[in-house]
Amino acid sequence: MLAPKKTKFRKAHKGRIHGLAKGATTLHFGSYGMKALEPGRVTARQIESARRAITRCMKRAGKLWIRIFPDVPVSSKPAEVRMGSGKGSVEYWAARVKPGRIMFELEGVSKEVAQEALGLAGEKLAIGWKIVSRIGVEQ
Numbered sequence: 656m657l658a659p660k661k662t663k664f665r666k667a668h669k670g671r672i673h674g675l676a677k678g679a680t681t682l683h684f685g686s687y688g689m690k691a692l693e694p695g696r697v698t699a700r701q702i703e704s705a706r707r708a709i710t711r712c713m714k715r716a717g718k719l720w721i722r723i724f725p726d727v728p729v730s731s732k733p734a735e736v737r738m739g740s741g742k743g744s745v746e747y748w749a750a751r752v753k754p755g756r757i758m759f760e761l762e763g764v765s766k767e768v769a770q771e772a773l774g775l776a777g778e779k780l781a782i783g784w785k786i787v788s789r790i791g792v793e794q
Contacts, residue, residue: 656699657725658748666730666742672696676755682789684720685760687769689776692783696749697758699725705776709759712772717763723750752782 672694682688725748732743761769777784
C-alpha cells in the first residue's frame with residue numbers, strides 16, 4: 656500500500672476539505688480518467704483496491720496512472736478509552752481529494768474496457784466520481 660517514507664510531523668490535524676481542486680483537473684497522461692465530484696478522504700487501502708480492480712479488468716494491457724497519494728496520517732484512539740491522555744496513534748494514511756481532481760488515468764485500452772475498469776474502481780471509493788475522456792465527458 657502507498658504511504659510516505661518520511662514526514663515532517665508524525666500526526667496531523669483533521670482539517671476541512673472545502674473548495675475546488677487547484678491543479679490536476681485535466682487529463683495529462685492518458686485518454687480516459689476518473690474525476691472526483693465531491694470532497695473527501697480516500698484511504699491508501701481504497702486506492703490500492705481500485706488499482707487492482709483496474710489492472711485486472713484491463714488484463715494488464717495499456718497503462719495506468721494514479722494521480723493521488725495518501726500523505727495525510729489519520730489517527731484514532733482505541734474503543735472504550737477515557738478522554739484525555741493525548742492523541743491516538745496513526746491508523747492509516749489518506750489522500751485529501753477536492754472536487755475536480757483527476758484520480759486515475761488510463762491509456763492504451765478501448766473505450767468500453769476503460770469505462771468498465773473505471774466503473775469497478777469507482778465502487779471501491781467513498782466519494783462521487785465521473786469518467787472523463789479527451790473527447791468529452793462520458794458517464
